[in-house]
Every structure is written in C-alpha cells, then in structure tokens.
Amino acid sequence: MVRMSAEERRxxxxxxxxxxxxxxxxxxxSTEAIAKRVGVSQPYLFRLFPGKKAIFLAAAERCMEQTMRIFADAAEGLEGEAALHSMADAYTKVIAEEPELLLMQMQMYVAVAAAEQAGEPELGEAVRAGWMRLWETVHLPLGADVNDTTTFMAYGMLVNCLVAMGFPPEHRVWEGLYPSARTKGRLEH
Structure with missing residues (x-):
C-alpha cells in the first residue's frame, strides 16, 4: 500500500x-463527514487545516480557481462575441459534468451572508476577492465591456440558481438560456 504525502492528503x-x-x-x-470521505481521522484533518473555516476557504478557493480556468480556457485566443459564446458553452458543460462546482458556488454565497450576519467578515472577504478575480477573467475577453460582463455573470448566476433548484434540462425555464447547448443535448444534469 502506497502512503500519500501530506500534500496529497490535503x-x-x-x-x-x-x-x-x-x-x-x-x-x-461536519468536519467528521469530510474526514470520513477522505479516510482520515479528524485529528489528522486538523493537522492539515487549522479548522473548518480554513477547509471551507480552501474549497471555496478551489471552486473559484476551477471556474476561472474553465472560462480562461474557453476564451483563449477569442474576444467579444466569440469569447462570450465559448465561455457560455463551457459553463453549460459544467452543468452536466461538474454540478458540484455550481452548487459549491451557491453554498459560498449563502455562507458569506450568514457569516456577515454573525459579524464574521473573513468568509465574505475571501469569497468577494475570488468573485472579483472571476469577474476579471470574464471581463477582459469580453472586451472589458461592463455591460457584457454584467450580463454574462447575471446569466451565470441564474444558471446556478436553476441548477440548485433542480430544474430538469427539458423544463421550459431553460428556454432561451444558451440555446446552442440545448439543441446539442448538452444541457443535462
């Protein structure tokens, strides 16, 4: 049996x-659920991360990094309308292949709202910083047009909400959203 390094466990x-x-x-x-999924003890989990908040922040950062990479890869060498369609198609693919990514985004925003109400700004600061990096990742390929970026991000949030609510791909709420993906049968989750 090959033992994993601390970095691999992390x-x-x-x-x-x-x-x-x-x-x-x-x-x-619970951190117990995370430790169980990985196959480690909670004490070992806390040797890798100082606490639940640190684990959540690492997961949130990973979520944002993956989303930024998806958009950056999709927009590579493109700009304007071509970049917009490529990024939209890539995000639609996420619905089918990585719905946890969308759901994690939603959980991040809910956690920030709850933490802010409790007077704990750290989660909000980290998630907002990630959001701004995501914004810039989309903004530049769209020609740095604020309106296009806002529209793209708004559609993305609508997609996240519809996925989180569990609307099936054939439901009428999806009509008009990324129609090229619907006609190709890619909008499945």
Missing part, C-alpha cells in the same frame, strides 16, 4: 470538502 481533503460543502453548506457540513 488535496484529497479539498476535493472531499467541495463535495460535502456543495451538498450541506458551511454550517450543515
């Missing part, structure tokens, strides 16, 4: 945390 914890937090949220997910 990576396993982040992947497990994204999965667990995407389902149960920050407040509804």
């Amino acid at each position: 990576e396993s914890v982040i992947r497990a945390a994204v999965s667990e937090f995407s389902r149960g949220g920050y407040y509804g997910t």
Whole structure:
C-alpha cells in the first residue's frame, strides 16, 4: 500500500470538502463527514487545516480557481462575441459534468451572508476577492465591456440558481438560456 504525502492528503481533503460543502453548506457540513470521505481521522484533518473555516476557504478557493480556468480556457485566443459564446458553452458543460462546482458556488454565497450576519467578515472577504478575480477573467475577453460582463455573470448566476433548484434540462425555464447547448443535448444534469 502506497502512503500519500501530506500534500496529497490535503488535496484529497479539498476535493472531499467541495463535495460535502456543495451538498450541506458551511454550517450543515461536519468536519467528521469530510474526514470520513477522505479516510482520515479528524485529528489528522486538523493537522492539515487549522479548522473548518480554513477547509471551507480552501474549497471555496478551489471552486473559484476551477471556474476561472474553465472560462480562461474557453476564451483563449477569442474576444467579444466569440469569447462570450465559448465561455457560455463551457459553463453549460459544467452543468452536466461538474454540478458540484455550481452548487459549491451557491453554498459560498449563502455562507458569506450568514457569516456577515454573525459579524464574521473573513468568509465574505475571501469569497468577494475570488468573485472579483472571476469577474476579471470574464471581463477582459469580453472586451472589458461592463455591460457584457454584467450580463454574462447575471446569466451565470441564474444558471446556478436553476441548477440548485433542480430544474430538469427539458423544463421550459431553460428556454432561451444558451440555446446552442440545448439543441446539442448538452444541457443535462
């Protein structure tokens, strides 16, 4: 049996945390569930991360990094309308292949709202910083047009909400959203 390094275990914890937090949220997910998914003890988990908040922040950062990479890869060498369509198609593909990514985003925003109400600004600061990096990743390929970026991000949030609510791909709420993906049968989750 090959033993994993601490870095490999840390990576396993982040992947497990994204999965667990995407389902149960920050407040509804136990570190015990994350440790169990990875196959480590809670004390070992806390040797890798100082606490639940650190695990959540690492998962949130990973979520934003993956989303930025998806958009950057899709827009590479493109600009304007071509970049917009390519990024939209790539995000539609995420619905089918990585719905946890969308659900993790939603859980991040809910956690920030709850933490802000409790007077704990750290989550909000980190998530807002990630959001701004995501904004810039989309903004530049769209010609740095604020209106196009706002529209793109607004559609993305609508997609996140519809996925989180569990609307099936054939439901009429999807009509008009990324129609090229619907006609290709790619809008499935």
